[in-house]
Amino acid sequence: MPELPEVEAYRRLAEGALHRxxxxxxVSDPRFVRGTxxxxxxxxxxxxxxxxxxxRTGKLLxxxxxxxxxxxxxxxxxxxxxxxRLVVDGRAGVDRLVYSGDYSADGSAARWDRFALGxxxxxxxxxxxxxxxxxxxxxxxxxxxxxxxxGVTLAQLRDALAGxxxxxxxxxxxxxxxxxxxxxxxxxxxxxxxxxPHRRAGSLSPAELRRLHRHLRVTLDELSARGGSxxxxxxxxxxxxxxxxxxxxxxxxxxxxxxxxxxxxxxxT
DNA sequence: ATTGTGGCCTGCCCGC
DNA sequence: TGCGGGCAGGCCACAA
Numbered sequence: 001m002p003e004l005p006e007v008e009a010y011r012r013l014a015e016g017a018l019h020r021x022x023x024x025x026x027v028s029d030p031r032f033v034r035g036t037x038x039x040x041x042x043x044x045x046x047x048x049x050x051x052x053x054x055x056r057t058g059k060l061l062x063x064x065x066x067x068x069x070x071x072x073x074x075x076x077x078x079x080x081x082x083x084x085r086l087v088v089d090g091r092a093g094v095d096r097l098v099y100s101g102d103y104s105a106d107g108s109a110a111r112w113d114r115f116a117l118g119x120x121x122x123x124x125x126x127x128x129x130x131x132x133x134x135x136x137x138x139x140x141x142x143x144x145x146x147x148x149x150x151g152v153t154l155a156q157l158r159d160a161l162a163g164x165x166x167x168x169x170x171x172x173x174x175x176x177x178x179x180x181x182x183x184x185x186x187x188x189x190x191x192x193x194x195x196x197p198h199r200r201a202g203s204l205s206p207a208e209l210r211r212l213h214r215h216l217r218v219t220l221d222e223l224s225a226r227g228g229s230x231x232x233x234x235x236x237x238x239x240x241x242x243x244x245x246x247x248x249x250x251x252x253x254x255x256x257x258x259x260x261x262x263x264x265x266x267x268x269t
Numbered sequence: 270a271t272t273g274t275g276g277c278c279t280g281c282c283c284g285c
Numbered sequence: 286t287g288c289g290g291g292c293a294g295g296c297c298a299c300a301a
Binding site: 002003006034059079080081082083084131133134135173175182183184185186187228229230259260 | 292293294295296297
């Protein structure tokens with residue numbers, strides 16, 4: 001589910017979990033713990049610790065542990081995959097997620113709670129993820145991520161695309177080059193910027209690059225303000241029989257960069 | 270190195 | 286109405 005706007009909302013929600021000592025760690029499915037991290041180690045590091053900061057790069061949420069404790073300096077990384085939600089003290093960061101059903105507060109969805117921290121004050125931080133495509137990891141490699149899409153400069157965007165023969169959309173979604181753009185936002189931005197998703201990433205003229213940069217910034221701002229990456233202008237037409245809201249042309253559905261893409265063959269070139 | 274493909278998971282929707 | 290295939294906003298390992 002979540003792209004940059006959702007994870008940013010989660011980050012703000014996670015700020016409510018700072019400076020509260022962790023009492024318990026619960027991992028309901030070991031597959032949710034990624035990399036070389038183990039549930040045992042998570043428990044050892046987190047119990048007794050508290051978080052000093054909640055940061056975000058792209059779709060990765062990072063909670064810094066308070067540096068004054070024995071295990072200080074560690075970082076807890078949380079990814080949300082396509083269906084992950086963050087719930088702090090019973091409150092969700094995002095009201096609704098497409099494709100992941102609705103989270104009811106009556107506990108009926110508790111079986112999808114993959115990771116839960118209990119604080120000494122009785123509150124909690126829970127990651128809910130039915131599809132199990134997200135995960136938690138200790139000390140994630142943040143250097144593997146490109147610059148965050150929110151605030152990326154024109155020069156950084158140029159660097160991310162220059163010289164590449166890969167489809168433009170695939171490169172935009174390459175988290176190592178640019179962090180935070182997912183499938184929906186990529187379609188939305190390319191539609192707004194009048195660029196076809198299968199264009200070679202390195203083929204953009206300076207004017208096209210500036211246009212893409214401007215629309216990327218504006219789109220991320222707008223979707224964050226609207227409350228989610230599924231609230232783009234292209235979204236309602238992103239279905240069979242959908243027509244371009246701008247010029248009425250039948251939208252094309254094709255696979256680009258391994259992902260389903262919807263685009264207008266008339267104005268996206 | 271870069272680019273493309275398949276697989277991981279569960280839930281929902283559409284067509285029969 | 287019931288059933289099953291296809292598909293879903295991500296990411297990672299692997300192949301060419």
